[in-house]
Amino acid sequence: MAxxxxxxxIHKAAWLYYAHGLRQDxxxxxxxxxxxxxxxxxRKARETGIVNISTSTQLFTDDVLARKLEDALSLDAxxxxxxxxxxxxxxxxxxxxxxxxxxxxxxxxxxxxxxxxRTVYMIADVMSYADLQDVTVVQLCGNLGAPYSYxxxxxxxxxxxxxxxxxxxxxxxxxxxxxxLARALRDExxxxxxxxxxxxxxxxxxxxxxxDADSHLVKCGALTPGEMADLRSRGAAGVIAGQIIDADGKLxxxxxxxxxxxxxxxxxxAIARRLMVVQEDSKFExxxxxxxxxxxxxxxxxxxxxxxxxxxxRAAAEKAS
Amino acid sequence: MAxxxxxxxIHKAAWLYYAHGLRQDxxxxxxxxxxxxxxxxxRKARETGIVNISTSTQLFTDDVLARKLEDALSLDAxxxxxxxxxxxxxxxxxxxxxxxxxxxxxxxxxxxxxxxxRTVYMIADVMSYADLQDVTVVQLCGNLGAPYSYxxxxxxxxxxxxxxxxxxxxxxxxxxxxxxLARALRDExxxxxxxxxxxxxxxxxxxxxxxDADSHLVKCGALTPGEMADLRSRGAAGVIAGQIIDADGKLxxxxxxxxxxxxxxxxxxAIARRLMVVQEDSKFExxxxxxxxxxxxxxxxxxxxxxxxxxxxRAAAEKAS
DNA sequence: CACGGCTCTCGACAAAAGTCAAATTAAGCT
DNA sequence: AGCTTAATTTGACTTTTGTCGAGAGCCGTG
Numbered sequence: 001m002a003x004x005x006x007x008x009x010i011h012k013a014a015w016l017y018y019a020h021g022l023r024q025d026x027x028x029x030x031x032x033x034x035x036x037x038x039x040x041x042x043r044k045a046r047e048t049g050i051v052n053i054s055t056s057t058q059l060f061t062d063d064v065l066a067r068k069l070e071d072a073l074s075l076d077a078x079x080x081x082x083x084x085x086x087x088x089x090x091x092x093x094x095x096x097x098x099x100x101x102x103x104x105x106x107x108x109x110x111x112x113x114x115x116x117x118r119t120v121y122m123i124a125d126v127m128s129y130a131d132l133q134d135v136t137v138v139q140l141c142g143n144l145g146a147p148y149s150y151x152x153x154x155x156x157x158x159x160x161x162x163x164x165x166x167x168x169x170x171x172x173x174x175x176x177x178x179x180x181l182a183r184a185l186r187d188e189x190x191x192x193x194x195x196x197x198x199x200x201x202x203x204x205x206x207x208x209x210x211x212d213a214d215s216h217l218v219k220c221g222a223l224t225p226g227e228m229a230d231l232r233s234r235g236a237a238g239v240i241a242g243q244i245i246d247a248d249g250k251l252x253x254x255x256x257x258x259x260x261x262x263x264x265x266x267x268x269x270a271i272a273r274r275l276m277v278v279q280e281d282s283k284f285e286x287x288x289x290x291x292x293x294x295x296x297x298x299x300x301x302x303x304x305x306x307x308x309x310x311x312x313x314r315a316a317a318e319k320a321s
Numbered sequence: 322m323a324x325x326x327x328x329x330x331i332h333k334a335a336w337l338y339y340a341h342g343l344r345q346d347x348x349x350x351x352x353x354x355x356x357x358x359x360x361x362x363x364r365k366a367r368e369t370g371i372v373n374i375s376t377s378t379q380l381f382t383d384d385v386l387a388r389k390l391e392d393a394l395s396l397d398a399x400x401x402x403x404x405x406x407x408x409x410x411x412x413x414x415x416x417x418x419x420x421x422x423x424x425x426x427x428x429x430x431x432x433x434x435x436x437x438x439r440t441v442y443m444i445a446d447v448m449s450y451a452d453l454q455d456v457t458v459v460q461l462c463g464n465l466g467a468p469y470s471y472x473x474x475x476x477x478x479x480x481x482x483x484x485x486x487x488x489x490x491x492x493x494x495x496x497x498x499x500x501x502l503a504r505a506l507r508d509e510x511x512x513x514x515x516x517x518x519x520x521x522x523x524x525x526x527x528x529x530x531x532x533d534a535d536s537h538l539v540k541c542g543a544l545t546p547g548e549m550a551d552l553r554s555r556g557a558a559g560v561i562a563g564q565i566i567d568a569d570g571k572l573x574x575x576x577x578x579x580x581x582x583x584x585x586x587x588x589x590x591a592i593a594r595r596l597m598v599v600q601e602d603s604k605f606e607x608x609x610x611x612x613x614x615x616x617x618x619x620x621x622x623x624x625x626x627x628x629x630x631x632x633x634x635r636a637a638a639e640k641a642s
Numbered sequence: 643c644a645c646g647g648c649t650c651t652c653g654a655c656a657a658a659a660g661t662c663a664a665a666t667t668a669a670g671c672t
Numbered sequence: 673a674g675c676t677t678a679a680t681t682t683g684a685c686t687t688t689t690g691t692c693g694a695g696a697g698c699c700g701t702g
Contacts, residue, residue, distance in 0.1 A: 011380040018376045019417055024689065034652045039690055050379070055339045055372045056452050059332040096340055107428065131377050345659065355682050360660060 013038050014045035049129035049164055057100050065306050069299070072313035076273070076297040083303045090302050091279040092126070095119070098277040098300040099127040105203055105273055105298065106163070108134055113198055113263065113271060114156050115140045115206035115241040117216060119279050121150030123205070124158040135165035140198060140206065141242040141262035142174035144220045152242075159205075170194055172261045174242045175222045179258040186261060198263040199270035207277050208286040208295075209239030217242070223256060231256065238286030240295055241268065247285070249293015269294055281305055288312065334359050335366035370452035370485055378421050386627050390620070393634035397594070397618045404624045411623050412600040413447070416440070419598040419621040420448040426524055426594055426619065427484070429455055434519055434584065434592060435477050436461045436527035436562040438537060440600050442471030444526070445479040456486035461519060461527065462563040462583035463495035465541045473563075480526075491515055493582045495563045496543045500579040507582060519584040520591035528598050529607040529616075530560030538563070544577060552577065559607030561616055562589065568606070570614015590615050602626055609633065 009031065016027045017038070024042070028035040045051045060066065060079040069078045081097045083090045102123065106112065114120060114137055137160040143152050153169045160167030172191050176182040185191055209215050211232045213225040217239060223231075231254060237247040242262045244252045251257055251265055268274065276296035278287050281304055288309075290296055301309070330352065337348045338359070345363070349356040366372045381387065381400040390399045402418045404411040423444065427433065435441060435458055458481040464473050474490045481488030493512050497503040506512055530536050532553045534546040538560060544552075552575060558568040563583045565573045572578055572586055589595065597617035599608050602625055609630075611617055622630070 008380070011377070014376050015380065018374055019421055023687090035689085036652055036654095036691085037650080040651085043690085045376075049377075051374065051376045053339055053372065053374050055335050055366075056332070056370075058371070058452070059329070059336065100340055131379070344657090356659085357661085357682055357684095358680080361681085364660085 009033075010041045010045050010048070011050060013041040014051045017042055018045075018051050047129055049131035049162075052130055053128070054103060055100065057097065057104060060097060060101075065303070065310065069306055069310055069313075072310055072317075073291055073299075075291075075299055077299075078306070079298075079300045080306045081300070081302050091122070094277065094279045094300060094302055095122040096126050098123045098275070101298070101300055102205055102275060103127065103130060105275060106130075106132065106135065107202070108132065110202040111136045111138060111197075111200055112159075112165075113138050113140045113201040113204040113206075113268070114159055115204075116144075116150065116152035116155045117207050117209060118150055119207035119277055120155045120205060121158070122279070123277060124155055124162065127159065127162045130163050132163045132165050135163055136168060137163065137165050138168040138194070138197060138201065139170040140204070140268070142170055142172040142260070144174045144216070144222060144242075168194070168197075170261075174260060174262065175256070176259050176261070179255060182259045182261060191261065195261075195263060195267070199267040201271045202273065204268060204271045204274045205277070206241060206275075207279070208283060208290045210280075210283050210286050211236040211238060211244065215239060227256070237289035238283075240265070240290060240293075245289050245293055245295075247289050247292065249289050249291070249295055265293065265295065273297055275300070277301075278305060281308075284308055330354075331362045331366050331369070332371060334362040335372045338363055339366075339372050368450055370450035370483075373451055374449070375424060376421065378418065378425060381418060381422075386624070386631065390627055390631055390634075393631055393638075394612055394620075396612075396620055398620075399627070400619075400621045401627045402621070402623050412443070415598065415600045415621060415623055416443040417447050419444045419596070422619070422621055423526055423596060424448065424451060426596060427451075427453065427456065428523070429453065431523040432457045432459060432518075432521055433480075433486075434459050434461045434522040434525040434527075434589070435480055436525075437465075437471065437473035437476045438528050438530060439471055440528035440598055441476045441526060442479070443600070444598060445476055445483065448480065448483045451484050453484045453486050456484055457489060458484065458486050459489040459515070459518060459522065460491040461525070461589070463491055463493040463581070465495045465537070465543060465563075489515070489518075491582075495581060495583065496577070497580050497582070500576060503580045503582060512582065516582075516584060516588070520588040522592045523594065525589060525592045525595045526598070527562060527596075528600070529604060529611045531601070531604050531607050532557040532559060532565065536560060548577070558610035559604075561586065561611060561614075566610050566614055566616075568610050568613065570610050570612070570616055586614065586616065594618055596621070598622075599626060602629075605629055 012031060013027050016022045016030060017024065024038045025035045028038045057079055060081065061077060063080045066078040066080045079097055079101050081090065081094045112135065137156055139152055139156040141152055156169060157167045172185055176185065211228060213228060215228060217223045218225055218228055231244055235246045236244045236252050238245050242260055244254060244257055246252045274296050275298040276290060277300045333352060334348050337343045337351060338345065345359045346356045349359045378400055381402065382398060384401045387399040387401045400418055400422050402411065402415045433456065458477055460473055460477040462473055477490060478488045493506055497506065532549060534549060536549060538544045539546055539549055552565055556567045557565045557573050559566050563581055565575060565578055567573045595617050596619040597611060598621045
């Protein structure tokens with residue numbers, strides 16, 4: 001990909017402005033263009049990730065609650081988004097925080113696994129741009145034709161686009177109608193390769209889904225409300241990368257799971273850094289299940305959820321003693 | 322280290338402004354302070370590395386010349402600072418570029434070896450602030466009491482301060498008056514430990530010194546101009562971390578070198594990423610020597626020097642064929 | 643070759659950010 | 673306590689930056 005002269009100019013303007021600290025009019029006279037153009041170039045530079053402005057998320061880990069949670073749940077790191085009267089929309093706050101944390105966790109050369117859902121898409125949406133050409137973003141599960149804009153492949157591609165990274169999509173449906181077909185498809189070289197590549201990821205980004213009629217699995221037609229209720233009564237506690245898990249975070253033995261094309265839980269656990277983000281307070285049980293299953297090393301949640309998790313962990317510890 | 326309430330405010334202001342994209346007056350009303358205070362907090366946030374603004378140095382590696390040099394000299398990466406009429410001061414430009422490159426190369430948890438000299442100090446001086454608490458900056462060579470502000474320990478400490486990292490100083494003189502004393506001092510546990518810790522570094526930052534009367538070694542009284550001229554006639558080609566090397570980049574066998582307390586060349590070569598920065602065109606031969614000795618994997622130079630290096634490499638290749 | 647459609651560029655104005663000295667508060671010291 | 677000194681905070685002012693519509697250049701097309 002040859003660099004267009006315009007891109008050269010953007011680079012130069014960004015360099016003079018941000019690295020040298022010149023003012024826009026000084027940059028303009030250096031490059032013999034108008035100051036207005038400089039301002040425009042600088043905006044483009046920010047939008048394309050040529051310049052990177054990042055703020056430390058230290059503040060959110062420094063929370064005492066976050067430290068206590070790290071200990072209680074043996075997680076590597078926890079970030080807690082405040083939820084007070086000043087914050088207009090807690091779920092957006094969580095997404096913005098998660099995007100910052102995610103960018104802080106990404107390193108050069110990383111391979112990143114991304115699942116799908118409203119949360120992941122919201123994170124992608126507020127994520128700032130970066131220039132990480134040697135990064136690869138891979139899709140963790142099959143696709144779901146949906147009336148929503150947050151299809152699995154869109155989550156992956158949007159994040160790849162923001163990072164200026166390579167995006168690897170998964171060309172298979174999430175759920176098939178028979179177990180046989182799913183087995184056959186999983187054996188296809190293309191799919192097999194993609195699935196085995198998951199454990200080579202250095203970083204995963206996902207949320208956990210609830211097992212109820214509001215689930216995307218229901219909304220997208222993969223399961224009927226009745227089936228969902230049935231699974232729930234049989235121990236389903238949450239949804240990870242399109243798969244149903246029980247309260248221990250283990251794959252639930254059910255026809256649905258056998259018809260799904262997605263990364264195995266063991267592959268997910270093989271990823272060193274697993275960033276889980278949960279926005280809704282209602283996802284308490286699903287989150288507990290995911291944590292129990294060791295599907296999460298790094299966690300971003302709201303203050304209320306954090307408190308509930310800590311209370312639960314303490315109650316459990318007391319019961320045990 | 323408890324976070325003072327003021328620091329909390331700086332964090333919050335930076336978060337709202339840079340991560341959420343609020344305007345200063347909106348931040349001010351959120352935090353119930355005046356907009357002027359917000360502006361001040363934001364400046365502090367930038368100065369302390371709570372927010373990080375970095376510009377890609379892509380532009381300088383994209384240069385065709387840089388690519389050719391990487392091939393010709395088998396270096397991992399080369400950055401070339403332009404030297405045209407618009408650039409007021411090429412050596413500053415090189416330092417600014419080197420500082421950006423350095424920050425791009427630093428990763429979390431790194432141990433960084435830093436040598437000393439005008440170039441290194443200039444880089445430290447223009448380096449922007451960052452918040453890398455788990456990084457350690459170690460001094461690669463002994464100290465030289467000097468009338469200059471760029472003593473070895475100052476280079477190390479200034480860089481550590483800018484990165485908000487731990488600085489590890491070297492409490493020994495660079496040169497001693499007898500070889501015996503130098504040997505004895507090198508055997509001291511404190512010094513021995515420091516020296517052996519050098520090869521555990523992940524990144525090194527240094528320049529190369531010239532073997533002439535203008536050298537710091539002469540200016541600081543470590544060597545007389547006469548001794549320097551003598552060393553030169555005996556094959557001295559450059560100075561690395563206070564030690565004299567020959568044209569092949571090997572340690573020159575001389576009394577001076579035996580009286581020096583500094584990181585061994587083998588230890589330096591054991592560091593995976595060795596960033597060498599050369600500002601002066603006059604340091605052509607010293608740089609050739611350093612490259613010959615494998616003391617450099619990443620290089621930042623000016624356009625003129627880059628051209629000379631390439632011409633030299635090509636002439637050498639032609640001769641060989 | 644004239645015509646829209648397109649992108650790029652610029653001047654002028656409005657908005658936002660930076661700065662400074664004065665005022666206020668906090669902190670140290672006798 | 674009473675004084676001095678240093679550090680914050682602020683309102684008012686200046687400088688810098690963002691934005692928008694107009695105009696200029698460019699290309700493919702009819």
